[in-house]
Amino acid sequence: MTIHSVLVANRGEIAVRIIRAAKALGLRTVQVHSQADAGSLAVKLADEAIDIGPAAAKKSYLNIEAVLAAAKAAKVDAIHPGYGFLSENADFAEAVVAAGMKFVGPDAAAIRLLGDKVAARQVAARAGVPTVPGSDGRVSDLTEAAAIVSRIGFPVMIKAAAGGGGRGIRIAHSLEEFERHFPQASAEAAAAFGDGGLYIEKVIEKARHIEVQILGDGTNFVHCYERECSLQRRRQKVWEEAPAAGLPADVRKRLCDSAVALARSVGYSGAGTVEYLYDDASRDFYFIEVNTRIQVEHPVTEMITGLDLVQEMLRIAGGQPLSVSQDDIVIAGHAIECRINAEDPHRGFMPGPGPVETLAVPEGEGIRFDTMLFAGYAVPPFYDSLLGKLIVHGADRDACLAKLRTALAGLGISGIPTTVPLHQALAADADVAAGRFHTRFLEHWLETKFAAPPSGTREVA
Amino acid sequence: MSKAEIKSPLPGMFYRRPSPESAPFKNDGDAVSAADVIGIVEVMKSFHEVTAGVDGKAIRFLVDDADAVMAGQALAEVEA
Known part of the structure; x- marks a missing residue:
């Protein structure tokens, strides 16, 4: 491999995950951190740690100059961006390469192309991937937009071309609502993303969120089957599975093949995810977007395929061809991941940072807990609320659910609120057990089956 | 003259504006009523309004x- 060292430009559980993968490959690891993260597990585990600025992410983890300066000072061969922060920032990827290092991910051109949601939709369509009915590209004026929505029917989503991760989306149920939202959405997108471009998609009701993991080395392209992430709250994934429960084999094949076709059409290099909406009733799937990074929920794929996706990313960045061919990748059993957040599900998911007093982690075959926690660690308030991911693997979905219930009972985090009680309730729910859910299932379920008293302060976003 | 303090209900990042481009909720010297929003605390990527309370x-x-x-x-402190 052409790389011998890697800098981790991220924090939290994914930084720990990347350090472990890099160490397994014999790489020297350098962890950058904000002043709020000086005592983090990633800092303790890495061979070297470099302070890159104050707590605010804008001044540290999102500060390209500071990250590059640290990388140059530490003389690393590569930078792994993790997820979030700079992971899908094409300018950063370009700057890393210009500074003579490898960016662990696709090249800047691919990030830029697939990061523009309108361009990505066109790439998908050209590769033969079905897209959600909607505008062919950006729509600039309200008259043109109104004509499109009259054709595809309501409800429709108004999406920011530069958005993603569930941000910059508005739903309109009528023309009147649409005409009111459209100018606001454009102004908001311009403010939030520096790009007021919008596009329109029909809302697929009761759709499931299914995504396909892809790997490419620029020449060879494979899929690692699908993940289902339908259980979401405020468009944030809460619980993920692999494979998708009850997905017919012929649909699975078409879905996964379409993701590979898309990867091949852009000469993809690295790990990526092609996201789809799937309509159970019609068995149709529709492209949504491509994420050009490792995803939070990647472990469920690792559990059913035996692959180590982060090691694979590092090897690809080091110039090696894919270590597996498509025939080597098979689904074994079923895996579920629960995102454990520092939020109180009984108080409107109010975040609760602070010190962890005790930590008990369940162990056993097929049980994995990816985390940055340790007893005595103070969870800072400045970043997202993800504390860790409990991932369980079983011979089939029922066995997996049974093991998950035991594992959740064995996970003890004291001192701060966590979403463990939410997952315990989901793991005991009959509809969840039957795989009867869609992307709007969880919010309704929370209102009707998981009564939460109102929280003290009012949340505004 | 009595003064009251407005305390942060949560740990996090305090913002005096609804968005980076907007004007501040309040400027030094402004009058406030109890229900007025004076800032936002961002904690773990969720945003919570802070009201004056007095x-x-x-x-x-x-x-x-x-x-x-x-x-x-x-x-902040507020002159009654």
Whole structure:
């Protein structure tokens, strides 16, 4: 491999995950951190740690100059961006390469192309991937937009071309609502993303969120089957599975093949995810977007395929061809991941940072807990609320659910609120057990089956 | 003259503006009423409004926009 060292430009559980993968490959690891993260597990585990600025992410983890300066000072061969922060920032990827290092991910051109949601939709369509009915590209004026929505029917989503991760989306149920939202959405997108471009998609009701993991080395392209992430709250994934429960084999094949076709059409290099909406009733799937990074929920794929996706990313960045061919990748059993957040599900998911007093982690075959926690660690308030991911693997979905219930009972985090009680309730729910859910299932379920008293302060976003 | 402190209900990042391009909710010297929003605390990517909680003739901020704050820290004082 052409790389011998890697800098981790991220924090939290994914930084720990990347350090472990890099160490397994014999790489020297350098962890950058904000002043709020000086005592983090990633800092303790890495061979070297470099302070890159104050707590605010804008001044540290999102500060390209500071990250590059640290990388140059530490003389690393590569930078792994993790997820979030700079992971899908094409300018950063370009700057890393210009500074003579490898960016662990696709090249800047691919990030830029697939990061523009309108361009990505066109790439998908050209590769033969079905897209959600909607505008062919950006729509600039309200008259043109109104004509499109009259054709595809309501409800429709108004999406920011530069958005993603569930941000910059508005739903309109009528023309009147649409005409009111459209100018606001454009102004908001311009403010939030520096790009007021919008596009329109029909809302697929009761759709499931299914995504396909892809790997490419620029020449060879494979899929690692699908993940289902339908259980979401405020468009944030809460619980993920692999494979998708009850997905017919012929649909699975078409879905996964379409993701590979898309990867091949852009000469993809690295790990990526092609996201789809799937309509159970019609068995149709529709492209949504491509994420050009490792995803939070990647472990469920690792559990059913035996692959180590982060090691694979590092090897690809080091110039090696894919270590597996498509025939080597098979689904074994079923895996579920629960995102454990520092939020109180009984108080409107109010975040609760602070010190962890005790930590008990369940162990056993097929049980994995990816985390940055340790007893005595103070969870800072400045970043997202993800504390860790409990991932369980079983011979089939029922066995997996049974093991998950035991594992959740064995996970003890004291001192701060966590979403463990939410997952315990989901793991005991009959509809969840039957795989009867869609992307709007969880919010309704929370209102009707998981009564939460109102929280003290009012949340505004 | 009596003064009241407005304390942060949560730890996190304190913002004096609804968005980076907007004008501040309140400027030093402004009058406030109890229900007025004086800032936002961002904790773990969720945003919570802070209201004045008291009526007053003039507010004076004790922390800057985008400063890290602790739960219970005084954000501003209000002259009754």
